[in-house]
Amino acid sequence: MLKVFFLLSGVIALVVVIHYEFLYRFTVIMPRLNVRHRFRIVFGVLAALVAHAVEVWIFGLLYLYMHHSDHWGELVGNFSGTLFDAVYYSFTTYSTLGLGDIEPHGDIRYATGLESLVGLVLITWTASFLYLEMTRYWDRD
Numbered sequence: 001m002l003k004v005f006f007l008l009s010g011v012i013a014l015v016v017v018i019h020y021e022f023l024y025r026f027t028v029i030m031p032r033l034n035v036r037h038r039f040r041i042v043f044g045v046l047a048a049l050v051a052h053a054v055e056v057w058i059f060g061l062l063y064l065y066m067h068h069s070d071h072w073g074e075l076v077g078n079f080s081g082t083l084f085d086a087v088y089y090s091f092t093t094y095s096t097l098g099l100g101d102i103e104p105h106g107d108i109r110y111a112t113g114l115e116s117l118v119g120l121v122l123i124t125w126t127a128s129f130l131y132l133e134m135t136r137y138w139d140r141d
Helices: 002-032 037-068 083-094 108-136
Strands: 074-077 102-105
Touching (some): 002 108
16 A cells, blocks of 8 residues: 555656646746737647646556556456556546546555546646636736
8 A cells, every 4th residue: 555655646746746847837938929818828728738638648657557567456347458548547537527437446546536636636726827827918918
């Protein structure tokens, strides 16, 4: 259980740092863009989607690793053991959609629960960030 804790803590720290860096870099670049503010917001949304996709892929790699390890559980159901299945499962977990066609068994369940929590927090962080960026320049255009 201690190994799972440290592995999940590392992955969560990694995706939070990645998300922070995407938002920070966008904040630095945004004032330099020579386009109307409404297009900067569109670029912000696209950058945020890229950040979320990168984070989902990281969790997908984690699921693939845990699934193919002998002692951390497995994903069962409509799961063939491929990277794309693991990323699909990660997308449904990160977004808290949870279709239920793939089920976690064993310690991998903890990763599923934590990814849902992390996804909720990071999606909310993105929404708050984009709202603040929109209201900052709302009346200027």
